[in-house]
Amino acid sequence: MSKQIVLDASLAASWCIQDEQAEVTDEILDRFTGDFSALVPSLWLWEVNNILLIAERRRRLTFATRKQQIAILRKLPIEIDEDAAEHVWSETNALARTYALTVYDAAYLELALRHGIPLGSLDNDLRVAAGKASIKCLPEKR
16 A cells, blocks of 8 residues: 555545544544655645635634644645646646646646555545546545
């Protein structure tokens, strides 16, 4: 099994928002206690923060819980791929067009393809596109 995945915002959010937590997603989070790590495009930072802010506004979590979850995420071995921006006008844009994805979602697919590693996502459209592009998705079952 790969020791690194591309982590999208939907999977990270599932760890932070209680009503989205599930055993299959928590199993992925548990892997980070070993030598497991994640790779993300820089937009991940904005996406995750926005998801958590919206969850707070909708009273799905409190301000204190949001701060706590951000602190936990910041401690995980998550590396920002600084080269992702170099691909947005070419490969990422082409993937978005080919698989009818947003450019944001295509950024995660591009990263998984470029590095040849699995994609961690709960986003159905992105998971379908990854399957068509022969990229393994986690969690395997939902």
